[in-house]
Amino acid sequence: NAGVTQTPKFRILKIGQSMTLQCAQDMNHNYMYWYRQDPGMGLKLIYYSVGAGITDKGEVPNGYNVSRSTTEDFPLRLELAAPSQTSVYFCASSYYSGGTNYGYTFGSGTRLTVV
Amino acid sequence: EDKVVQSPLSLVVHEGDTVTLNCSYEVTNFRSLLWYKQEKKAPTFLFMLTSSGIEKKSGRLSSILDKKELFSILNITATQTGDSAVYLCAVEVDEWGDDKIIFGKGTRLHILP
Numbered sequence: 690n691a692g693v694t695q696t697p698k699f700r701i702l703k704i705g706q707s708m709t710l711q712c713a714q715d716m717n718h719n720y721m722y723w724y725r726q727d728p729g730m731g732l733k734l735i736y737y738s739v740g741a742g743i744t745d746k747g748e749v750p751n752g753y754n755v756s757r758s759t760t761e762d763f764p765l766r767l768e769l770a771a772p773s774q775t776s777v778y779f780c781a782s783s784y785y786s787g788g789t790n791y792g793y794t795f796g797s798g799t800r801l802t803v804v
Numbered sequence: 805e806d807k808v809v810q811s812p813l814s815l816v817v818h819e820g821d822t823v824t825l826n827c828s829y830e831v832t833n834f835r836s837l838l839w840y841k842q843e844k845k846a847p848t849f850l851f852m853l854t855s856s857g858i859e860k861k862s863g864r865l866s867s868i869l870d871k872k873e874l875f876s877i878l879n880i881t882a883t884q885t886g887d888s889a890v891y892l893c894a895v896e897v898d899e900w901g902d903d904k905i906i907f908g909k910g911t912r913l914h915i916l917p
Contacts, residue, residue: 722905724907732892732894732907733907734905734906794849795848
């Protein structure tokens, strides 16, 4: 049981490049989330998914895209990277049932620098 | 607009001191309040609070929620240098039948030996 696995751990992108941040969980969690964390700003929700095939925007979705073709995987795509996307990205998952969320689990984070 | 406010933003104390971290919120459709500890890696879950007045305890850490006054506190007694971290408060809300989490900016706690 690996929990939430994020790859890569670090990446440097040039302005205008694209990349995909991978996130996988093996806990059969139905909810998955992508956050970014900027210094002094706390975590901000980018996108989330309540189940396979369903995704929704969070607070800061511009410049990102996601897909949820399986329960396990929730990749985050950055198109045309900009310096403002320099941040630490966290993927998380949880099991939601009966009006309650259980077992929030975070990945170890991806540190992305756009130069 | 839903918001979560933590105070203080940073705190420096000596080992052995007791600290209280505050989290206030203004949200619609409150579900739960969560506390996390973040060191170098991803935040680790500490507590989930859903009911007022019931203290949750884990070792030297404890937390309580006041749903009438819309705040929560996180207490750490007999602090140790390993408690140095950013402590995040988050509130879970029900938005149109889905679940959303709103985070505060965190309290950066530094414990001096």
